[in-house]
Amino acid sequence: MKIKSIRARVYQWKGPTVPPQANFCSNAIDLVYDNQANRHAGGNDTMNTFRFHEWTVVEVETDDGIVGLGNVALAPRIAKAIIDQYLAPLVLGQDPWDYEYINQRMYRATHAWGRKGVGMAAISAVDIAIWDILGKAANKPVFKLLGGRTKEKIPCYYSKLYRTDLKEMQAEAEKFVKQGFRAFKMRFGYGPAHGQQGVTENLKSVEAVREVIGYDNDLMLECYMGWNLEYAKRILPKLEKYQPRWLEEPVIADDIDGYAELNQLTSIPISGGEHEFSLYGFKQLLDKKAVSVVQYDTNRVGGITMAHKINALCEAYSVPVIPHAGQMHNYHLTMSSLNCPMSEYFPIFDVEVGNELFYYIFAGEPEADNGFLQLDDNTPGLGLSLRTDQLHNFEIIE
Ligand SMILES: O=C(O)[C@H](O)[C@H](O)[C@@H](O)CO
Numbered sequence: 001m002k003i004k005s006i007r008a009r010v011y012q013w014k015g016p017t018v019p020p021q022a023n024f025c026s027n028a029i030d031l032v033y034d035n036q037a038n039r040h041a042g043g044n045d046t047m048n049t050f051r052f053h054e055w056t057v058v059e060v061e062t063d064d065g066i067v068g069l070g071n072v073a074l075a076p077r078i079a080k081a082i083i084d085q086y087l088a089p090l091v092l093g094q095d096p097w098d099y100e101y102i103n104q105r106m107y108r109a110t111h112a113w114g115r116k117g118v119g120m121a122a123i124s125a126v127d128i129a130i131w132d133i134l135g136k137a138a139n140k141p142v143f144k145l146l147g148g149r150t151k152e153k154i155p156c157y158y159s160k161l162y163r164t165d166l167k168e169m170q171a172e173a174e175k176f177v178k179q180g181f182r183a184f185k186m187r188f189g190y191g192p193a194h195g196q197q198g199v200t201e202n203l204k205s206v207e208a209v210r211e212v213i214g215y216d217n218d219l220m221l222e223c224y225m226g227w228n229l230e231y232a233k234r235i236l237p238k239l240e241k242y243q244p245r246w247l248e249e250p251v252i253a254d255d256i257d258g259y260a261e262l263n264q265l266t267s268i269p270i271s272g273g274e275h276e277f278s279l280y281g282f283k284q285l286l287d288k289k290a291v292s293v294v295q296y297d298t299n300r301v302g303g304i305t306m307a308h309k310i311n312a313l314c315e316a317y318s319v320p321v322i323p324h325a326g327q328m329h330n331y332h333l334t335m336s337s338l339n340c341p342m343s344e345y346f347p348i349f350d351v352e353v354g355n356e357l358f359y360y361i362f363a364g365e366p367e368a369d370n371g372f373l374q375l376d377d378n379t380p381g382l383g384l385s386l387r388t389d390q391l392h393n394f395e396i397i398e
């Protein structure tokens with residue numbers, strides 16, 4: 001079996017979106033004076049830099065007609081250009097079973113500029129598509145090729161609860177407690193730029209959500225890199241009484257020493273990794289005890305080939321892996337690793353941040369049932385296909 005063609009297309013969402021709201025989620029650009037994101041929306045839209053309203057879909061086809069699907073959401077148009085110009089020539093004509101060789105080829109050929117960020121994300125999409133091919137060729141789900149089923153079903157946590165009116169947040173949490181979720185991730189709306197008033201607002205939001213979900217359910221707290229070390233050190237001790245399962249990405253991804261300091265500071269475990277790349281990036285986080293939960297995303301770190309190695313590495317450090325974002329490429333790895341206790345789950349909503357866009361592109365993504373996800377033992381590959389009924393909402397860049 002040989003790889004015959006590679007097609008990368010950008011799916012740009014043109015359908016309806018939920019309008020942006022102020023202080024919806026802290027993020028890295030919040031610390032920059034008069035940031036571009038704010039100017040775009042007359043001072044309100046602090047989320048401009050992290051919307052995922054376009055996505056690159058990669059189809060890798062073999063000479064015997066098997067098509068594997070992969071995808072990448074980081075800088076999708078640049079990822080497409082990288083795939084078309086740099087990766088396709090390295091992969092065409094190769095046997096997909098040589099996935100380790102192909103992965104190394106892509107990683108090393110682009111190493112001068114590609115080792116972190118969009119270069120790795122582009123590699124990831126191709127690698128994921130190759131694993132989809134392998135599953136289809138072997139007539140097995142990908143998780144069976146990675147070691148098989150380690151759980152009857154995958155527990156998942158509800159991931160939305162952006163900062164809005166506190167009553168609205170409570171109603172949202174209540175609705176999904178009733179749907180059987182036992183773990184919830186909420187977002188902070190405020191950071192260092194908002195002073196002590198913002199600290200009070202942040203604490204009030206945690207209290208409001210805890211009031212609804214109680215202490216028999218897990219609560220995760222997301223900063224999306226919108227704080228700095230000094231601010232995080234001030235607020236962390238005040239958050240302890242709410243017993244969060246973890247506090248996520250308090251500072252920018254490059255401040256590894258900051259993570260390490262915060263991870264030792266209180267009883268609250270610090271999580272991160274959705275903006276880290278490659279086996280070496282994670283070894284650095286683990287060696288420094290910077291995170292207590294690793295949250296790689298398979299479509300960023302270098303694909304399933306690389307994520308499988310990161311799983312093994314984290315297992316040896318006894319640090320659990322709970323990948324970022326859900327999606328099939330992550331679920332198959334979580335199903336096949338005992339060190340992955342649960343999955344993140346984006347509920348299916350109207351398009352807002354864009355976290356939910358993959359549901360509009362692919363058919364086959366599992367829906368949570370009573371707080372659990374299931375993968376089918378009899379569906380080969382990743383179990384995804386491209387939806388045609390939503391195409392009118394997309395512009396496709398070939
Ligand atoms: O952990 C997450 O789910 C991410 O940080 C989200 O993708 C991001 O959009 C913030 O909501």
Ligand SMILES: [Mg+2]
Nearest residue numbers: 222248249274
């Ligand atoms: Mg996150």
